[in-house]
Amino acid sequence: GAGVSQSPRYKVAKRGQDVALRCDPISGHVSLFWYQQALGQGPEFLTYFQNEAQLDKSGLPSDRFFAERPEGSVSTLKIQRTQQEDSAVYLCASSLVYRVAEAFFGQGTRLTVV
């Protein structure tokens, strides 16, 4: 596609519910990132994929968070047993190559846990 696509755009989850957020990166982009952005803050790193390999998951806040990119294209961020503190905008970004290239972000998924 022309840009990074994320779905759903908005998600309301009851506390304790599991959610899955999808990211379609730009075709051919090797690197894929997930970020979490709280209201009024800059994005915070969650995890990084190079093709299908998850090379860095140091930013995942707990073991309730899990990300995958099984075929090196579409990625899913899953949050189990959601808590109110998980409410945030989840941003996905992709870039053509590791490190040197411009990163392009999707529109984000706004998750509200009630």
Add this chain to the structure above:
Amino acid sequence: KQEVTQIPAALSVPEGENLVLNCSFTDSAIYNLQWFRQDPGKGLTSLLLIQSSQREQTSGRLNASLDKSSGRSTLYIAASQPGDSATYLCAVWPGVTGNQFYFGTGTSLTVIP
């Protein structure tokens, strides 16, 4: 850990004014720096990418400069327009190791017609 600071946090200017947004980072060993724009409720739009070997990049009314040794970058916006109203974020990619951009908290710009 790399710390990125953006000053001011908010800025309000009349239409037509030239303005400068500032970004500073604590570790000068960066690989590149990228400026983004974020509209309310939206994702990030890439504005300019500056590689560590470059001093500046220009796109239309935007000019971004990079001074690695002093840990600073500036985004200059010429002849501001109401459509420029948004939050501007800078992000740095660390030089040696690391798999992430480090973001500042942004500058919220309002251009008054």
